[in-house]
Amino acid sequence: MTKAICIILTVFAFAGCSSDPTESTPNPTESMYFPPLTGNTWKTKSIADLKWNQAAVQPLLDYLELKHSKSFIILVDGKIVMENYFNSHTATTNWYWASAGKTLTSTVTGIAQQENLLNINNKVSEYIGTGWTSETPAQENLITCKNLLTMTSGLDDSTDDVDPASLIYKADAGKRWAYHNVYVKLQDVVAKASGQTWSNYFNIKLRDKIGMDGNWVQLGVNSVYTSTSRSIARFGLLMLNKGKWENNQILNEAYFNEATTTSQNINLGYGYLWWLNGKASYHLPQSQLTFSGSIIPTAPNDMFMALGKNDQKIYVVPSKNMVIIRMGDAADDVNLALSDFDETLWGKISALYQ
Numbered sequence: 326m327t328k329a330i331c332i333i334l335t336v337f338a339f340a341g342c343s344s345d346p347t348e349s350t351p352n353p354t355e356s357m358y359f360p361p362l363t364g365n366t367w368k369t370k371s372i373a374d375l376k377w378n379q380a381a382v383q384p385l386l387d388y389l390e391l392k393h394s395k396s397f398i399i400l401v402d403g404k405i406v407m408e409n410y411f412n413s414h415t416a417t418t419n420w421y422w423a424s425a426g427k428t429l430t431s432t433v434t435g436i437a438q439q440e441n442l443l444n445i446n447n448k449v450s451e452y453i454g455t456g457w458t459s460e461t462p463a464q465e466n467l468i469t470c471k472n473l474l475t476m477t478s479g480l481d482d483s484t485d486d487v488d489p490a491s492l493i494y495k496a497d498a499g500k501r502w503a504y505h506n507v508y509v510k511l512q513d514v515v516a517k518a519s520g521q522t523w524s525n526y527f528n529i530k531l532r533d534k535i536g537m538d539g540n541w542v543q544l545g546v547n548s549v550y551t552s553t554s555r556s557i558a559r560f561g562l563l564m565l566n567k568g569k570w571e572n573n574q575i576l577n578e579a580y581f582n583e584a585t586t587t588s589q590n591i592n593l594g595y596g597y598l599w600w601l602n603g604k605a606s607y608h609l610p611q612s613q614l615t616f617s618g619s620i621i622p623t624a625p626n627d628m629f630m631a632l633g634k635n636d637q638k639i640y641v642v643p644s645k646n647m648v649i650i651r652m653g654d655a656a657d658d659v660n661l662a663l664s665d666f667d668e669t670l671w672g673k674i675s676a677l678y679q
Contacts, residue, residue, distance in 0.1 A: 357646070358403035359562065359571045362536035367555070370404040372677070381676040382407070388673055392636075392656035392666060395420060396554035399674075400648040403562050410554075411653070419539060419551045420652045423633030424661065426550040427508060429531070429560070431474055431598035432568075434511050435580035436530045442518040445470040452514040458492035467498040473508045474597040475588040480507055482611070485546050502591035504610035504661065508598060509548050523548075535559045535570050554650055561639045561648035564629075585629045594620050600663070602628040610661040620663060623671035635659060636666050649674065 360367040372379050386409060389397050395414035399407040410416065422429070437443050443452060449468050450457060458465050458480065472478045479496040482503035492507060512523040519526045524541050532539070537559050539552025563569070564585075568576030584597035587604060594600055594607030601607075603619050603626025619626060624640070631639035635655035641648055656666035 356402045357566060360403070360536065360559070362533075368404045370401055370406050372406065375401060375406065375678070377406075377677045378679075381673070385673040385677065388670070389651070392670075393654040394651055394656075395653035396650065397652075398554055398558045398648075398650040400558055400562060400565075402646045403565075405558075414653075416555065417553060419553060421542075421544075421633075421637070422550045422552070422557065422631075423635065423637045425557075425631035425633030425637045425639050426548075427598040427633075428564075428631040428639070429527070429550055430508060430511050431584055432560075432564075432576055433515055433527050433531055434470065434474065435568075435576050435584065435597075437515045437518055437526070438580065439577045440519075443470065443514060445474060449473065449510060449514060452517045453510065457489055457510065458494075459489050460492070460494045464494050464497070469498065470511060470514055471588075471597075472498045473511050474584075476502050476504055476508070476595060476598075477589050477591065478503075478505060478507050480505060487546055499589070501613075502589065502595070502608055503613075504608075506546060509546075512548060531575065534573065534575050535563050554652055557639060557650045557652065558648060561631075561641055561650060564639075564641050565643065565646065565648050596629065600630040600632050602626055602630065609663060621667045621671050623668050623675060632663055632667075634661050636664055638667070645678070 358368050372382060389409065390411045394411050395418075396411070397407065397409045398405065408416070414420070434443070434445065438445055446469055448466050449470055450465055455462060455465065458468070468478050477499050479494065479498045479501050481493040481495040482505040484491050485506040487507055487509055495501060495503070515526055516523045527541070537552060537556040539550055539556050542549050542551055563575065564581070567578045568574060568581040585599050585601065586596055587593045587601060588596045592608040593604040594602070600620060602621055602624055606615050606617050607620050608615060621628070625642050625644055627644045628640055628642045630641070636651065636653060638649070638651040651670070656664060658664070
């Protein structure tokens, strides 16, 4: 197996900086760093500077490689602490976000709302017309954009197909939580509301404003984003800063707060296409069971997450000013979002700083 390329980076010293030892405490308003929109420059912060446990680094990297990872990045205060690539993957290689990209759709829907192009409380058919499901008009008209954001459309989740014949009534909108590909209709809503293609609106309003690369690819019935791992980290950094990139409020903070807070009373661990750690209970894809406790008990309770098929991960931890990216093949078995890998991985990540 290709040995992991481990880059343990050192922080740059800046002239005129105070030698006050309290400076090592993260300050979310003064110390947050944003990389330039173009080029490969990205400031770094070392394990030593953070006073983390150097001995915990190699066990983490060994586990990541063992579990079929392709990339792993840790940002603290926006600076790269670890950036590692495995199994022939590189910093310039694109990889698919899978369902972690749902959070891109959530974010751009929020941007369209703040531009007064749509209202998430309005019914979906107001934007894309009636007959987009096989439901009766009365049933279909209950489904709002917010229902798509919160996975409470009430549509049968036994298929990923989103043609009208496959979108079948299961329950009234808002009465049932089910992980469903129908969220992708929000991309149609944004396209209709903006008068642009989804990709064009996304590129102008989000991608280009934070220096991401990548593009949307249609894989069967799924609209999937692909990009480099650093672009994924850029999006995570935007979300760590509540929708703000340097002095530019790209997504308004009110919507951000809604998106990263429990959005309905069925699955407490779900916001607007974001997974939420530290709640009293949660649901999983393809299940109507309620599981007690936090989604990832070994991870911080304030963490919110973008989770994609086969262990694509964006972890955002506000209490630690931290963003973590893991991309690659399935760690163990094929999965839609959460897997046992998350809990074990976080045990090894937390060993770095505990």
